[in-house]
Amino acid sequence: MTLKTLREIRLNQGKSQTFMAKKLGYKYASGYANIEMGRNKPSLEIAKKIADILNEDVNVLFFNKNIHNLSKNNSA
Template identity: 40%
Template sequence: MRKWLIDHRGKQSQETIAKKVCISRGAYANIELGKRNPSVQVAKRIADELGFDWTIFFENECVDTKRRSNTA
């Protein structure tokens, strides 16, 4: 979940933001949930609408996981 995106949306509905950036509410919801990444164009439109740097969508894409070593 992208809590930071929900925080930026504030009291506006997902539907309102989706309409403003020309995507479906479902697509926007999936972006908020982290189930979908926006295209660069959509990321820029969302960022412009909500007032943040669009590149944040593409930072920390990889989740760091530590490999457990098998010690015997």
């Protein structure tokens, strides 16, 4: 899932960047906005919190879902 999709999910749920930032403990909305725009990569802890706030699977939001398939193909 791309960062654009992260933004789309947030917007579809009617949540603002300010709301997300406050829920995540950032002082300013830019803390969250930088994650959404790809300027900063979230820690695993923050990624899990974002997924919880958006009621999404952290793996779907932030990790390549084909990672296990790629690992199997590379080890063969």
